[in-house]
Amino acid sequence: MRKYWTVFWVNWQNALQYRGPTFISLLGNVLRVVVLLYLWNAIYRGEGRLGDYSLSDLITYYLLQMVINSIVLSYSSWEIVDQIREGTFSNFLVRPVNYLHYSFMINFSWKLFEGAMVLAAVGVLSFFLLPYITLPSRPETIFFFILALILGGFLSFAFDFAIGLLAFWLVQANAFKYMLQYIIFFFAGALLPLDLFPPLFQTVAKVLPFRYLVFFPIQIFLEKEPHPVEGLLAAALWGIGLYFFLQFVLRRGIARYEAVGQ
Amino acid sequence: MAVIEVKNLTKTFKTHRKEPGLLGSIKGLFWREAFYNEAVKAVSFSLEEGELVGFLGPNGAGKTTLLKMLSGILTPTFGEVRVLGFIPGERDRAYQRQFAIVMGQKNQLWWDLPPAESFALNRDIYGVDPKTFQSALDEMVSLLDLKDLLNVPVRQLSLGQRMKCELVAALLHQPKVLFLDEPTIGLDVISQEKIRGFIQEYNRLKRTTVLLTSHYMKDVEQLCRRVLVINHGRIVYDGSLEDLSHRYIDHKVIKIRFASPQAAAVLSGMEGVVELDAHHAVLKVKKKEVAQTTHRLLGRLPIEDLSVEEVEVDEVIRRIFEEQPSKEGG
Amino acid sequence: MKRWVNKGARTMVRYLSLYRSFLTHNLKNEMIYRANFAIAVVMDIFFMGVNVVFFAILYANVETIGGWNFHQTMVLVGSVGVVREIAYLTFRQGFLELGEYIRTGRFDAMLTAPMAPNAHLAFRHVSLTESLGEGLMGLALVGYGFAHLPEAAWSSIPFYLVMLINSLLIYYAFCLMINSAVFWLVKSQELNTVVYYFIDTARYPREIYRGMGKAFFTFIVPSSLIATTPAAILTGRANGELVILSLGVAAVLLSLGLAVWNWSLQHYSSASS
Known part of the structure; x- marks a missing residue:
């Protein structure tokens, strides 16, 4: 276990080196969300209304979405695809580490680092938007919300790790990576709240586990989620299942890597 | 009139020191200690037309920085440079059409296309008229024996073949001055030999002024009658190679x-x-x-x-420095 | 005076012919990776499709956004795609690769060639395919919106094209300013995510902004002009004020961008090692 914490710390140092770039991409993210806030404001000013969301519900939704984007959503597949394609993955074959655990720790330190930065940014934004923010009324909501974030983080990593492993089988893994990531983004509710979707899309979104990444935690925060505990349990079960599934796929991938060589 | 005239040339880089560890990284967010690194210190020399001069010195001695100042990539902190009467830092188009720089470790050919394509592009960039281009190309292709490689994608060429093509690409506009930074680095012995032969022949035929840096004593031995030895940014020797080896090796x-x-x-x-x-x-x-x-x-x-x-060049340099310890202590 | 005009014309002709050379080379290069090309087109169409779905969902709940109905918004969204494709065909990719060029020394080679470094950077990797799917899908959306708008007039098309070029100039100026920082950071990827968001937010109508936001998205990050101005012309929503504003912003930003770029270049050649 100790070695994985070292991985965490080393990458934390590494992340600090990227504080400038990370800050800049955070600015881009802030820009995106601010524009959306103007969009909702324009719609509600024109007396339009989206589902049963009030304007402050929507503003809160997108501020939280921004936080989740940094703290929860994993982009590990970037590095995984690179390592497999360029052959640096071999370094992990000759060392006594489990690649899944290793990648998780790398991802974990990135997420904490980006999380610290995004919380500062959202803090500043919230200060200006305070009258438009929907805050939870029940104390246990916060507890459920944080639990949902943690589970969402595990699940997001698992999905993205799986996408990264595609590189064992596909030469064009990068293209698929983008599309799959975006499909997950979409069905996670990062673009629009899932309950605004047309009925067919809503049914699909309910069956898929991606809603646990974004939509589900935010619904808990907004206290619109009727079954938080059941949802958390389901997310945890997905996590456990995915863990064993990924270990299995990783073994198959390594077998292929050794056979083909890239 | 000298083709290259360098007087008191000095280049200082400002860098920041990073403290190790987490605390250092956090501290670095707010305050960084700046310090100045003199890469080139009050260097003076001049080159006449048609000379083929070698620049010797260990890594980090300031060779590349000097070449970059001569080609206008870097502007000097202090001092004067004139090449063909131009001030390189002004990046005058007329100057750029008359010199070329080749860096051994950098490649400017298009990776996936045959070298002929990169040559054609350089023809357009340098505005060489097609006839002159063709005759210059033919000449070099036969000198370097490249005929069969012109239409093979660069990525399929060996390192030595690639270097030959880099040279051709740089010489198509028939520059009067040529800077070569480690042209033989990483090449096998036969390729090194070929490249050296070509440089020598080209210099003889065209009277192109060539300034070359290298790690390999062989390069300098075969090509240059005059060498400039540079270390810690200073020229510590300027003279013939025979004298240098007699004196130090x-x-x-x-x-x-x-x-x-x-x-x-x-x-x-x-x-x-x-x-x-x-x-x-x-x-x-x-x-x-x-x-x-x-x-x-x-x-x-x-x-x-x-x-x-x-004896390797680095050792020659070391010897020179054993006799002439730098006053600042490096 | 005449001499200046002549010189200007000669420079123009030279750079046009240089652009043609670079374009041919890049097309040959892209032909080698035809498979990637097909995948890139599919991906682009997919992403544009998600945008359309996004707006379709919104318009299922509301009639207009900032005064724009669904079909007008489709012209707007499509115009962003067209602008991006033309940008990739002229200058965009070079900026994305600037950091790499600096690291590998290829940018140094650009500084020694007898050609303006910013033009060299722009032309080095002009790409037809990088954004082709977006361009095609964009054209289709513009056509679709145009066909469903009774107020849209054929006679506005030339003016639409002129303002599209104006938007490209704004886009270019913004790229110049943002990427001037690459000379310090030697990384272009993250900086260009800012540019990405800039162009990505252009697909919302300018009318959604109020107060400070309006000023910000007009003068600092002028994304509210990029697609709105041409689309407003094609959909018969334009007024003289908006057009003059766009032209003015383009002129000011371009001079500013070039000044910042040249100043940074000066820093680079006095500070790189």
């Missing part, structure tokens, strides 16, 4: 692999032995005694393999 290195371990005992205690174990030995021998010593060794000992090698 009086020995060669003999490397031996024994056929049987008994031989080692004979050598132990002998003068000039630098390294010795049961299977190998390295000897430092005065130049004029090399033939005699080799002969003696081969006659007396069961030797499987023996080679005589030149």
Whole structure:
């Protein structure tokens, strides 16, 4: 276990080196969300209304979405695809580490680092938007919300790790990576709240586990989620299942890597 | 009139020191200690038309920085440079059409296309008219024996073939001045030989002024009658190569692999032995005694393999610096 | 005066012919990776499709956004795609690769060639395919919106094209300013995510902004002009004020961008190692 914490710390140092770039991409993210806030404001000013969301519900939704984007959503597949394609993955074959655990720790330190930065940014934004923010009324909501974030983080990593492993089988893994990531983004509710979707899309979104990444935690925060505990349990079960599934796929991938060589 | 005229040229870089560890990283967010690094210090020299001059010095001595200032990539902090009457830092188009720089480790050819395509593009960039272009290309292709490679994608070429093509790409506009930064780095011996031969021939035919840096003594030995030795940003020697080697290098290195371990005992205690174990030995021998010593060794000992090698440039430089310690202490 | 005009014309002709050379080379290069090309087109169409779905969902709940109905918004969204494709065909990719060029020394080679470094950077990797799917899908959306708008007039098309070029100039100026920082950071990827968001937010109508936001998205990050101005012309929503504003912003930003770029270049050649 100790070695994985070292991985965490080393990458934390590494992340600090990227504080400038990370800050800049955070600015881009802030820009995106601010524009959306103007969009909702324009719609509600024109007396339009989206589902049963009030304007402050929507503003809160997108501020939280921004936080989740940094703290929860994993982009590990970037590095995984690179390592497999360029052959640096071999370094992990000759060392006594489990690649899944290793990648998780790398991802974990990135997420904490980006999380610290995004919380500062959202803090500043919230200060200006305070009258438009929907805050939870029940104390246990916060507890459920944080639990949902943690589970969402595990699940997001698992999905993205799986996408990264595609590189064992596909030469064009990068293209698929983008599309799959975006499909997950979409069905996670990062673009629009899932309950605004047309009925067919809503049914699909309910069956898929991606809603646990974004939509589900935010619904808990907004206290619109009727079954938080059941949802958390389901997310945890997905996590456990995915863990064993990924270990299995990783073994198959390594077998292929050794056979083909890239 | 001198083609290249450098007076008191100085280049200072400002850098920041990073403290190690987490605390250092956090501290670095707010406050960083700036310090100045003089890469080139008050350098002066001049080159006449048609000269082929070698720049010698270890890594980080300031060779590349100097070449970059001569080509206008870097502007000097202090001092004067003139090449062909131009100030390189102004990046005058007329100047850019008259010189070329080739960096051994950098490649400017299009990776996936055949070199002929990169050549054609350079023709357009440098505005070379098609006739002149064709004759220059034909000439170099035959000099370098590249005919069969012109239509092979660059990524399929060997390192040596690629370097030849880099040279062609740089010379298509027939520059009057050519800067070569480590043109033979990483190449096999035969390719090195070819490239050297080409540079020599080209310089002779076109009277192009060439300034070349290299790690390999061979490059400089074969090509340059005059060398500039630079270390810690200063020129510490400017003169002929013969004088340099006479003054600083009086020995060669003999490397031996024994056929049987008994031989080692004979050598132990002998003068000039630098390294010795049961299977190998390295000897430092005065130049004029090399033939005699080799002969003696081969006659007396069961030797499987023996080679005589030149002292490496870095060691020459080290020697020079043993005699002329830098005042700042580096 | 005449001499200046002549010189200007000659420079123009030279750079046009240089652009043609670079374009041919890049097309040959892209032909080698035809498979990637097909995948890139599919991906682009997919992403544009998600945008359309996004707006379709919104318009299922509301009639207009900032005064724009669904079909007008489709012209707007499509115009962003067209602008991006033309940008990749002229200058965009070079900026994305600037950091790499600096690291590998290829940018140094650009500084020694007898050609303006910013033009060299722009032309080095002009790409037809990088954004082709977006361009095609964009054209289709513009056509679709145009066909469903009774107020849209054929006669506005030339003016639409002129303002599209104006938007490209704004886009270029913004790229110049943002990427001037690459000379310090030697990384272009993250900086260009800012540019990405800039162009990505252009697909919302300018009318959604109020107060400070309006000023910000007009003068600092002028994304509210990029697609709105041409689309407003094609959909008959334009007024003189908006057009003059766009032209003015383009002129000011371009001079500013070039000044910042040249100043940074000066820093680079006095500070790189």
